[in-house]
Amino acid sequence: xxxxxxxxxxxxxxxxxxxxxxxxxxxxxxxxxxxxxxxxxxxxxxxxxxxxxxxxxxxxxxxxxxxxxxxxxxxxxxxxxxxxxxxxxxxxxxxxxxxxxxxxxxxxxxxxxxxxxxxxxxxxxxxxxxxxxxxxxxxxxxxxxxxxxxxxxxxxxxxxxxxxxxxxxxxxxxxxxxxxxxxxxxxxxxxxxxxxxxxxxxxxxxxxxxxxxxxxxxxxxxxxxxxxxxxxxxxxxxxxxxxxxxxxxxxxxxxxxxxxxxxxxxxxxxxxxxxxxxxxxxxxxxxxxxxxxxxxxxxxxxxxxxxxxxxxxxxxxxxxxxxxxxxxxxxxxxxxxxxx
Numbered sequence: 497x498x499x500x501x502x503x504x505x506x507x508x509x510x511x512x513x514x515x516x517x518x519x520x521x522x523x524x525x526x527x528x529x530x531x532x533x534x535x536x537x538x539x540x541x542x543x544x545x546x547x548x549x550x551x552x553x554x555x556x557x558x559x560x561x562x563x564x565x566x567x568x569x570x571x572x573x574x575x576x577x578x579x580x581x582x583x584x585x586x587x588x589x590x591x592x593x594x595x596x597x598x599x600x601x602x603x604x605x606x607x608x609x610x611x612x613x614x615x616x617x618x619x620x621x622x623x624x625x626x627x628x629x630x631x632x633x634x635x636x637x638x639x640x641x642x643x644x645x646x647x648x649x650x651x652x653x654x655x656x657x658x659x660x661x662x663x664x665x666x667x668x669x670x671x672x673x674x675x676x677x678x679x680x681x682x683x684x685x686x687x688x689x690x691x692x693x694x695x696x697x698x699x700x701x702x703x704x705x706x707x708x709x710x711x712x713x714x715x716x717x718x719x720x721x722x723x724x725x726x727x728x729x730x731x732x733x734x735x736x737x738x739x740x741x742x743x744x745x746x747x748x749x750x751x752x753x754x755x756x757x758x759x760x761x762x763x764x765x766x767x768x769x770x771x772x773x774x775x776x777x778x779x780x781x782x783x784x785x786x787x788x789x790x791x792x793x794x795x796x797x798x799x800x801x802x803x804x805x806x807x808x809x810x811x812x813x814x815x816x817x818x819x820x821x822x823x824x825x826x827x828x829x830x831x832x833x834x835x836x
Contacts, residue, residue: 763780784807
C-alpha cells in the first residue's frame with residue numbers, strides 16, 4: 497500500500513516521497529529586479545534539508561508588470577537565472593527535486609500602472625481597471641511564457657508548473673466570468689492556456705513532466721464549477737499537461753455559502769474528481785498539515801502527491817516530523833539525528 501513516504505516517479509522525475517512544498521509567494525525581492533535573494537535561498541534549501549520530496553518555487557513572472565507586487569520573483573531576464581540555479585543546486589544536494597511556477601498575474605497585478613487582462617473588467621471595486629490585450633499581444637504573451645520556461649530549464653529545474661489558478665492571467669482567459677473577448681481567444685477559452693502549454697513543452701525535454709495548477713471551482717456567482725473545470729482540464733491534458741495541481745477560488749468575492757478553507761482537506765474531493773475524470777496524476781493541497789490526514793490522502797489513492805503549505809511555513813522539517821510520527825523511514829541529516 498502506498499503512503500506519504502512511498503517513492504513517486506513520473507517520466508524522468510523521481511521523488512523520494514509524496515510530499516511537495518507548494519508555491520507560496522514570499523514578496524521578498526530586495527531591488528524590484530525579480531532576482532532571488534538570500535532569503536529565498538535559505539527558505540527553499542531549509543525545506544530540502546527538512547525532507548520535502550518536491551519543492552515548488554513560488555509564482556515567478558514572465559514580465560515585470562505580470563507580478564502581483566514589485567517584490568515578486570521574475571524570469572523575464574537571463575540575469576535572473578544564476579540566483580535560481582544556486583537554489584536548485586543546493587536543494588539537489590540534500591535530495592530534493594525542485595520545480596518552479598511560471599505565471600502572470602493579469603488584472604491582479606497590484607503594482608502595474610495599468611494591468612492587462614483578457615477583458616477590461618476589474619477584479620473588484622478597489623482594483624484598477626485592466627486594459628484588454630490585443631490579439632497580437634496575447635500571442636506575444638505566449639512567447640514570454642516560452643522564454644521564461646526556457647530560462648527555468650537552463651537554471652536546472654526538474655519540473656515546470658504553469659499557473660492557471662487563483663484568478664491570474666491564464667485563469668482569467670478560461671473563465672467565462674472574466675473572458676468576454678470576441679476574437680479567437682474568446683471563441684475558445686482554453687486557447688491561451690493550450691498555446692502556453694505547447695510552448696512550454698517545446699522548451700522541455702521529453703523526460704521532464706509539465707505540471708499545471710488550476711482552480712477546480714470558483715465559489716462565485718457566474719463562475720465555473722467542477723464539471724466545467726474537468727472539461728477545460730481535459731483540453732490542457734491533451735495539450736501536454738502531465739500532472740495537475742488542484743486548488744480552487746481566486747475570482748470574485750468568496751460567497752458566505754461556500755466558505756472554502758474552513759475545514760481540513762477541503763480541496764481533496766476536487767483533486768480526486770479530476771484524477772478520476774481524466775485518469776491523470778494530481779496534487780492535493782489545502783489544510784493537509786496533519787501527517788495522518790496527509791498520509792490517508794495518499795493511502796486512499798485520492799491524490800498522487802500532497803502539498804503542505806502552512807505546515808511547512810511553520811516548520812521547515814515538517815516531512816521529518818511526519819516520518820517520526822508515522823514511524824516511516826526518512827533520511828534525517830546526521831547533525832539532527834539526536835533530535836529524532
